[in-house]
Amino acid sequence: MEGVKCITELPEECMSHILSLTSPRDAARSAVLSSEFRSAANSDVVWGSFLPSGFEEIISKLESPLVFSSKKDLYLHFCNGPFLLKDNTKSFWLDKATGKKCYMLGGRELSISLENVTSYWRWMPQPSSRVPAVAKLMIDCSLKIKGKMKSRMLSPSTTYVGYLLFKVASPEEVCVRWGWNAGLGGYGGDFRRVHTSEQQQQYEEEVPHMRKDGWLELEMGSFFNDKNEDDELEMEMRNFHIRTPKSGLILEGVELRPTPTPTP
Incomplete structure (x- = not known):
């Protein structure tokens, strides 16, 4: 624009448009530079661009109403x-640095072998859980847990990592697998061995880490979510020693989060 010597001399709508092309972190930092930047950086134009597409539908699916005064407030x-969704089997939130969607699929959203046989599994409330009921394994030799999710529910062009969330009384070796179903060749992905104990690590196995909320978090794998909305992600865990009875596992669910963004 002719005659403009400083960016703060631009109309606010121009500054807002420029900031909407950056990131939530950059927009928040720019707000402290000047009153002109603060006004532009706090606008609905900026924060509306950081909200995921279809956020209105997400709001309608929340179990509890969400009150907000602006799009930045909503973000x-x-x-x-x-936030627990109305089906009481999933929870949703955004990654603060990127605005990417995150989900936790509770046990009721997963397919668990013999889950309705009380001598094998029992559903119970857990105060620290984000879903109304978690699954406790009483005894089972053929432990198998599977989950599916449509790729359109996740943020496109994003690399996600899946984590199994659980508590355990006795450590076990298990196998986990990720795979896509694009409607042609079926599910893919190779099984790999992991361990449910923080203390034991053999054969380059993955081991879990204790979270601040008291749940163990075990990385299952990573995947890139492209823009094909017809794809379906499948995740699976099964026991490694299939003839050995398992017990003591308390399953909260599977969490899907974008890969961490380095802090500059």
């Missing part, structure tokens, strides 16, 4: 989740 609310 920060989503980042302070998770």
Whole structure:
């Protein structure tokens, strides 16, 4: 624009448009530079661009109403989740640095072998859980847990990592697998061995880490979500020693989060 010597001399709508092309972190940092930047950086134009597409539908699916005064306020609310969805089997939130969607699939959203046989599994409330009921394994030799999710529910062009969330009384070796179903060749992905104990690590196995909320978090694998909305992600865990009875596992669910963004 002719005659403009400083970016703050631009109309506010121009500054807002420029900031909407950056990131939530950059927009928040720019707000402290000047009153002109603060006004532009806090606008609905900027924060509306960081909200995921279809956020209105997400709001309609929340179990509890969400009250917000601006799109920045809504964005920060989503980042302070998770929020339980109306089906009581999933929770949702946003990654604060990127605005990417995050989900936790509770045990009821997963397919668990013999889950309705009370001598094998029992469903019970857990105060620290984000879903109404978690599954406790009483005894089972053929432990198998599977989950599916449509790729369109996740943020496109994003690399995600899946984590199994659980508590355990006795450590076990298990196998986990990720795979896509694109409607042609079926599910893919190779099984790999992991361990449910923080203390034991053999054969380059993955081991879990204790979270601040008291649940163990075990990385299952990573995958890139492209823009094909017809794809379906499948995740699976099964026991490694199939003839050995298992017990003591308390399953909260599987969490899907974008790969961490390095802090500059």
